[in-house]
Amino acid sequence: MMVEGTRWRRVDDDRLAGLAEGQLLRVVVKERPLCFVRMNGELRALADRCPHQGKPLSGGWCDDGHVVCPYHRFHFDPVTGKARHGVCSNVEVFPLEQRQDGLYIGFPYTTFRVFGIDLW
Numbered sequence: 001m002m003v004e005g006t007r008w009r010r011v012d013d014d015r016l017a018g019l020a021e022g023q024l025l026r027v028v029v030k031e032r033p034l035c036f037v038r039m040n041g042e043l044r045a046l047a048d049r050c051p052h053q054g055k056p057l058s059g060g061w062c063d064d065g066h067v068v069c070p071y072h073r074f075h076f077d078p079v080t081g082k083a084r085h086g087v088c089s090n091v092e093v094f095p096l097e098q099r100q101d102g103l104y105i106g107f108p109y110t111t112f113r114v115f116g117i118d119l120w
């Protein structure tokens, strides 16, 4: 049967602790480029790939509670990933958890489970 889940990976990057409000930072976790942003005091993680033409969002800036892509200036909500005014697809966002041993990010996955064993 098909199952969905979340794989949690630790984010080892000391720069995140000092990330200022409204600042963007590119961090690669398990070969996935991510755009981290601190907004309203909360750290958020988005795919560092604009859904419009695939450019990195981490080169952009924040405006009115949104991450702005530096190429065509589309705005994305860092909590939901929603593109403002529905101008293009939404950007993928990822859950974060601060645990005793560090910051973790959750990557969703879908796999096929046979006799209780996930195939990938």
Ligand code: FES
Pocket (backbone or CB within 6 Å): 050, 051, 052, 053, 054, 055, 069, 070, 071, 072, 073, 074
């Ligand atoms: S590539 Fe991001 S808005 Fe066009």
